[in-house]
Amino acid sequence: MDVRTACLGALHRGDATGYEIKKLFEDGPFSHFFAAGFGSIYPALAQLVRNGHVTVRDDPDDGRSTRRVHSITTAGREALASALRAPPAPDRVRSDWLFMAFFADLLPPDLIETRLRERIAWFEAAATHLRQVDRTGMPPACAFSVGYGIAVYEAAAAYIDANADLLRSAATADAPTSGQ
Amino acid sequence: MDVRTACLGALHRGDATGYEIKKLFEDGPFSHFFAAGFGSIYPALAQLVRNGHVTVRDDPDDGRSTRRVHSITTAGREALASALRAPPAPDRVRSDWLFMAFFADLLPPDLIETRLRERIAWFEAAATHLRQVDRTGMPPACAFSVGYGIAVYEAAAAYIDANADLLRSAATADAPTSGQ
DNA sequence: ATAACCATGTAAATGGTTACATGATTAG
DNA sequence: CTAATCATGTAACCATTTACATGGTTAT
Numbered sequence: 365m366d367v368r369t370a371c372l373g374a375l376h377r378g379d380a381t382g383y384e385i386k387k388l389f390e391d392g393p394f395s396h397f398f399a400a401g402f403g404s405i406y407p408a409l410a411q412l413v414r415n416g417h418v419t420v421r422d423d424p425d426d427g428r429s430t431r432r433v434h435s436i437t438t439a440g441r442e443a444l445a446s447a448l449r450a451p452p453a454p455d456r457v458r459s460d461w462l463f464m465a466f467f468a469d470l471l472p473p474d475l476i477e478t479r480l481r482e483r484i485a486w487f488e489a490a491a492t493h494l495r496q497v498d499r500t501g502m503p504p505a506c507a508f509s510v511g512y513g514i515a516v517y518e519a520a521a522a523y524i525d526a527n528a529d530l531l532r533s534a535a536t537a538d539a540p541t542s543g544q
Numbered sequence: 545m546d547v548r549t550a551c552l553g554a555l556h557r558g559d560a561t562g563y564e565i566k567k568l569f570e571d572g573p574f575s576h577f578f579a580a581g582f583g584s585i586y587p588a589l590a591q592l593v594r595n596g597h598v599t600v601r602d603d604p605d606d607g608r609s610t611r612r613v614h615s616i617t618t619a620g621r622e623a624l625a626s627a628l629r630a631p632p633a634p635d636r637v638r639s640d641w642l643f644m645a646f647f648a649d650l651l652p653p654d655l656i657e658t659r660l661r662e663r664i665a666w667f668e669a670a671a672t673h674l675r676q677v678d679r680t681g682m683p684p685a686c687a688f689s690v691g692y693g694i695a696v697y698e699a700a701a702a703y704i705d706a707n708a709d710l711l712r713s714a715a716t717a718d719a720p721t722s723g724q
Numbered sequence: 725a726t727a728a729c730c731a732t733g734t735a736a737a738t739g740g741t742t743a744c745a746t747g748a749t750t751a752g
Numbered sequence: 753c754t755a756a757t758c759a760t761g762t763a764a765c766c767a768t769t770t771a772c773a774t775g776g777t778t779a780t
Contacts, residue, residue, distance in 0.1 A: 370643070396642070402760080402761080403763095429760060452641040454640075456637070457635065457636070458578060459578075459636075462692060463632070464628050467556070503649050504648075505649050513642075515700070518699075519695055530691075531684070531688050547767080584767075584768055609776065728780095729779095730778095731777105736772095737768105739769090741764105749756100750755100750757075751757095
C-alpha cells in the first residue's frame with residue numbers, strides 16, 4: 365500500500381487538505397500502521413487528481429494561505445476498493461530500539477536505563493492517544509483497528525516492564541557511564 | 545538504522561556470507577524487527593569493505609560458487625557501538641492488513657473471513673518460529689529481544705481472535721461474494 | 725529431471741525522506 | 753515578540769525493491 369492509496373482511504377472518510385491528511389496519519393486512527401510526510405502526501409494528491417481519483421477545489425477561506433480541499437471521486441472509491449481486495453503485503457516493521465536492545469551488552473547500564481524509560485513512556489503515551497481517538501459513530505471496523513493498536517502497545521509496554529531486568533543484566537560497565 | 549548497520553550487527557555475532565546474513569534477517573532473531581533483500585545486503589557489504597568496517601575473504605570451499613565470507617573489524621565494532629548509542633529512530637510500521645481491516649465495510653464477508661484466517665495463521669507461525677530460535681548460549685539481551693517478538697505476536701493473535709466478530713459485523717454483502 | 729536451495733552480484737526503477745522556500749494566524 | 757500551528761509545494765537525495773543475469777548442488 366503506497367501513500368496514494370492511504371490518501372484515498374483518508375479521503376473516503378471525508379474531504380480534506382493535505383495538511384489535514386498528514387494530521388490524520390500521525391495523530392488519528394492510522395497512526396499505528398501508517399506514516400507519511402508532506403513530501404510524499406502532496407505529490408500523491410497531485411497524482412490522484414491527475415488520474416481522476418480525486419478532485420480538488422480552492423478554498424480561499426480566511427486570510428491564510430489558500431486551503432486546497434480534496435474529495436474522492438467514484439473512480440477513486442473503486443480504486444480504493446480494488447486495492448483493499450488485493451492480498452495485503454506482509455507488515456513491514458523496522459525497529460531501531462529492538463536492534464539496540466539486541467546488543468545491550470555493548471552499552472553502559474545508564475544508557476539502557478534511559479532507553480527503557482523512554483520506550484515505556486512512548487508506548488504509554490501512544491496507547492493513551494489511541495484510546496482518546498474519537499470513537500463516537502465510528503464503524504466497528506475502525507474500532508477493531510484502533511483496538512488492535514492499543515492491545516499491541518499495551519502488550520509491548522507490559523513485556524518491557526516485566527523483562528527489563530533481562531536487559532539490565534546484559535548491560536556492562538565497559539564504557540564511560542554516559543556514552544557519546 | 546540502515547542495512548549497513550544491520551549487517552555490522554549480524555557480523556558482530558560471527559563471520560558470514562551475504563546469503564547467510566539474509567537468512568539471519570528473515571529466519572533468525574532479527575526477523576521481527578528488520579528485513580532486507582539481496583539487492584540491499586550485497587551493496588551494503590561492499591560499502592562496509594570499502595570503508596574498512598568489514599573484511600572479506602574468498603572461500604572456494606566445495607564445488608559450488610565461491611563463498612565470500614565477511615568479518616567485522618575493530619573499526620566496524622566501534623561503528624556499531626556508536627550507532628547503538630545514538631537515540632534510536634522511532635519504530636516504523638506499515639501494515640496493509642490493518643489498513644484493509646480499517647475499511648472492512650467495503651469488503652465482502654467471505655474475503656474478511658479469509659484475511660482473518662490468514663492473519664491468525666501467520667502470527668501463530670511467526671510466534672512458533674521465534675520460539676524455536678536457538679537460545680542456548682544466547683545472551684540475555686538477545687533473549688529479551690526475541691521474547692518481545694513472541695509477546696507482541698501472541699498479543700496480536702489473541703486480539704484478533706477475541707475481536708474477529710467486530711470485523712465480521714462490518715463486512716457487508718454489497719459485492720459479489722468473491723472479490724476482484 | 726525437476727524443484728528447492730546455495731551463492732553472487734548489478735541496474736533500473738520506485739518510493740520516500742529531508743531540506744528548501746514561503747508566508748499568514750493565533751496563543752502565550 | 754516569540755513560538756506554535758496552519759498551509760502549500762518542489763527538488764535533490766537516499767534507501768530499497770524488483771528484475772535481471774548466472775550457475776552449481778542436493779533432495780525428491
